[in-house]
Amino acid sequence: TQLLEQSPQFLSIQEGENLTVYCNSSSVFSSLQWYRQEPGEGPVLLVTVVTGGEVKKLKRLTFQFGDARKDSSLHITAAQPGDTGLYLCAGPFGSSNTGKLIFGQGTTLQVKP
């Protein structure tokens, strides 16, 4: 059974600090995705990483896919209150043509002004 484990589960920091969220598995994934979810809304896709070792940047957010494609990280530089939310990693499982995703349990980030 493929599982994705995120750490930490909760993170409360001051505005301007840096942070890293981790998404780990014992299984190899063909790709991993990161979503952000705000209260009362559905998750919104931030990025997809496909190649082992790949690094993608989205403004102050840096996403990395592990060389062995078993893990990923999300690093936020100089966090702002607008970064507050639930961050979820997800990866495909089962037959590739079904599009099914398995999700980590999420990391709740609170950035205090």
Next chain:
Amino acid sequence: NAGVTQTPKFQVLKTGQSMTLQCAQDMNHNSMYWYRQDPGMGLRLIYYSASEGTTDKGEVPNGYNVSRLNKREFSLRLESAAPSQTSVYFCASSAAPTYYGYTFGSGTRLTVV
């Protein structure tokens, strides 16, 4: 705005009552999904429809049924609601392959008393 529309947004049911959650997408996506979200457990797949005319069970299908009415619409039915089905339900759609990620609706918060 293009996207995934879910109705209703909130619902309270008594144990044993039935209801149908509605979902429609206007992005011409082939695949649609129903997930439930519970605290600390991330998103868990209930049912999915890889393409119009097909449906299949996900990780937690017991107590639910689905109908893929046409390419746009995918409904989730609770035949006899139980308190364990108290959750937030999300519908999502995707274009194949999974690389492009999901577009989620804004969710239905269901309470069974």
